[in-house]
Every structure is written in structure tokens, then in C-alpha cells.
Amino acid sequence: MMQPLVVRRIDVASLPEAARSHLALETVGDGLGRDIFVPSIVVRGRHPGPILGITAVVHGNELNGLPAIHRLLERLDPETLTGAVVAVPVVNVPGYHRNERCFSDGSDLNRIFPGKEGGTNGEVFASRFLDRAIRGLDVLIDLHTASFGRVNSLYVRADLRDERAREMANRLYPQILLHNRGVDGTLRDAAMDLGVASITVEIGNPQSIQDSLVWWTVQGLLRVMSFLGMIAESDLTTHKPPWETIQCGRSYWIYTDRGGVLEVFPELATRVHAGDRIAQVRDVYGRVIRDYFAPEDGVVIGKSTNPVNQTGSRILHLGIEGAPQSAPVAPDA
Ligand SMILES: [Zn+2]
Incomplete structure (x- = not known):
């Protein structure tokens, strides 16, 4: 060796x-x-x-x-x-x-x-x-x-x-x-x-x-x-990936403002539209206490999979399609 x-x-x-x-x-x-x-x-x-x-x-x-x-x-x-x-x-x-x-x-x-x-x-x-x-x-x-x-x-x-x-x-x-x-x-x-x-x-x-x-x-x-x-x-191989690259000019995370059991709905790399329900929080007794909706059209770059959600936890990393923009900036993961 x-x-x-x-x-x-x-x-x-x-x-x-x-x-x-x-x-x-x-x-x-x-x-x-x-x-x-x-x-x-x-x-x-x-x-x-x-x-x-x-x-x-x-x-x-x-x-x-x-x-x-x-x-x-x-x-x-x-x-x-x-x-x-x-x-x-x-x-x-x-x-x-x-x-x-x-x-x-x-x-x-x-x-x-x-x-x-x-x-x-x-x-x-x-x-x-x-x-x-x-x-x-x-x-x-x-x-x-x-x-x-x-x-x-x-x-x-x-x-x-x-x-x-x-x-x-x-x-x-x-x-x-x-x-x-x-x-x-x-x-x-x-x-x-x-x-x-x-x-x-x-x-x-x-x-x-x-x-x-x-x-x-x-x-x-x-x-x-x-x-x-x-x-x-x-x-090089000639394989093309089974997706078309989506370019985003900016992105940001969406956070919870209520604690509880978090479920995030959209799949990765899919598009969401303004007003789509993207997540739900229940209390530990199963009562729905909060729904979250996409604030604008975007694509799902990343998301939370951990149901244990304290107030202020991350929900979803939303990318906004388009040419480069200067702000805001989400931190590197
Ligand atoms: Zn890292």
C-alpha cells in the first residue's frame, strides 16, 4: 500500500x-x-x-x-x-x-x-x-x-x-x-x-x-x-441528464413562525407557484396550526425533512428564476 x-x-x-x-x-x-x-x-x-x-x-x-x-x-x-x-x-x-x-x-x-x-x-x-x-x-x-x-x-x-x-x-x-x-x-x-x-x-x-x-x-x-x-x-460520455438546468438569479429560505410538527410538500427541483401550499405545521395532538404558501413563483432548491420544528426553523429554499440579481443572498449550505 x-x-x-x-x-x-x-x-x-x-x-x-x-x-x-x-x-x-x-x-x-x-x-x-x-x-x-x-x-x-x-x-x-x-x-x-x-x-x-x-x-x-x-x-x-x-x-x-x-x-x-x-x-x-x-x-x-x-x-x-x-x-x-x-x-x-x-x-x-x-x-x-x-x-x-x-x-x-x-x-x-x-x-x-x-x-x-x-x-x-x-x-x-x-x-x-x-x-x-x-x-x-x-x-x-x-x-x-x-x-x-x-x-x-x-x-x-x-x-x-x-x-x-x-x-x-x-x-x-x-x-x-x-x-x-x-x-x-x-x-x-x-x-x-x-x-x-x-x-x-x-x-x-x-x-x-x-x-x-x-x-x-x-x-x-x-x-x-x-x-x-x-x-x-x-x-466524455454523451449522456445528457434527465433534466434541463433551471437558472435562478437569487434565492432565499422560508422559515416557520410557529413551532410544531412540520411537513413540507413540494418535491425537490420542481416549480411552485405563488399561493401554492408548501408546508403544514400540526401541534403534537394533531391539530393543524399553520399552513405555509409560496410567496411567489419559484423552484425548490432544498427543503427540510426534519419534522421537529421549533419556531424559526427552515421550511424550503426557494430559487427565483432569471438573470443574476445582487440580493438577497442565502448562505452556502
Ligand atoms: Zn456544506
Whole structure:
């Protein structure tokens, strides 16, 4: 078995050409004085070209990106690859072990990028990960899913006013393409600030592997690589997904204003019309205490599946079709 090479920084140029390298990236130490190594895989092609980063499991319980990386890399031949892929199948190692979204110190990593030296445990980790793994990339695709208690369609969040991000996002053929300029604190936003064109892909549901969505994600990643000139177009399958991408210029979450047992009705990636009943809340005795209706026409990007609803819980993530708009912005999931 190939032992990973311990590195302090992912430096593609220092790794062998036409080869796959397994790395263990030093980041921060735990309470026993051991390093938390972030596993990374670099496939460096024979020919120089773009460096594509693919990250997964920034949130420790969002796992569909992990098999997507494994299955994508199985498809690549370093002899014919142009450029390099830097893949990080599990960014948030402590969260992954605990089946939890957050880092060891309870911080949400995707709210604290770019992090800082001299900060909290999570902030130092974010800062070092950004500096050591992301800074050297040309483009980045960050793979997420819905959070615990919610489900997502296969959708892409990208600043559609950025040409490179828009071109990548289009080639993923997601169910929904959501313009989102990036909220402060996300890895995507911090990477964009470093000049690394980046998009976020939301792949379905937490804490599971959804074969079909993973397969379509891999097809999309291959199309992005073809667009970037990293693989030949002839390496692509000709399959078109069984959906037409719906572009949304903005989106927002709808929240409850009553506690109780919540049921959300519309299916993912379907359209709802203004006035459609989208959810109902009952008290624990079974009495209906509140109905919720779509405030305007839109498409269901994500929704709650957890019936336990305290006042202020999320109901549904509604996308509004159209050209990019600047506000409001729903946070990255
Ligand atoms: Zn996430």
C-alpha cells in the first residue's frame, strides 16, 4: 500500500509527472500533540496545464463529494492528462470522524475562511488549509450537500458574473444553477479572493452516498475538465441528464413562525407557484396550526425533512428564476 507523503504544502511542481501521489497535509495539532493530516490526492499529468482543485467534506457530514472524487480519479489517466487535479476527499477530518458538520472546536469552517493565524483552532486550520492547499490552484470546485435534517437537489452556487465560474457551472449540468456572489467566510469566496475561480456544487443529502447524483456529478466534473483542456472531449460520455438546468438569479429560505410538527410538500427541483401550499405545521395532538404558501413563483432548491420544528426553523429554499440579481443572498449550505 502506498504510504502518503507528509507535506507542509501541496506543491504540484515538486511531485512526479504522469503519476498519482497520495499526500498527508500538515495543518494543526490535536490535544495529544498529534498533527491533523488532511488526506490529499494529486494526479499530475504528463503535459503542463491548469491545476484544478476539488474539495469535499468541508462540512464533516456532507459525504457525496467523497465518492465523486474517488470515481472521477479512477477515470483519469496521468499519461494523457493535461495539467493536474488536486483532490481533497475530506477537508474537515475531525468533523468526518464525528459525523458532524463542524470542526473540532465547534466552528463552521465554511463561515470562517480565510481564517487567521493567531485565531481559534478552526480559524488557524482554515488559514493554513487555504494557504497550503488552495493558493496554488487555478480553479476550485467545492463539493457539499444539504445539512442534517434537510435535502438538496443537485445544484451549483456560483457568481455567474464571473466568466470562468459561469463557464464551469454551466458544464456541470446541474438541476439548478443558482447565482450567488458568495457569502463572506466560505471557502469559495476566499478562493475567489485569491484569484482562484471557484464554484460550489451541492449534491443531494447529508451522511449518505447517492449513486445517481454522484454519477451525474462525475460526468459534470469531466465536462469541466474537458472545457479546461485537461482531457479530450472524446473521453466524455454523451449522456445528457434527465433534466434541463433551471437558472435562478437569487434565492432565499422560508422559515416557520410557529413551532410544531412540520411537513413540507413540494418535491425537490420542481416549480411552485405563488399561493401554492408548501408546508403544514400540526401541534403534537394533531391539530393543524399553520399552513405555509409560496410567496411567489419559484423552484425548490432544498427543503427540510426534519419534522421537529421549533419556531424559526427552515421550511424550503426557494430559487427565483432569471438573470443574476445582487440580493438577497442565502448562505452556502
Ligand atoms: Zn456544506
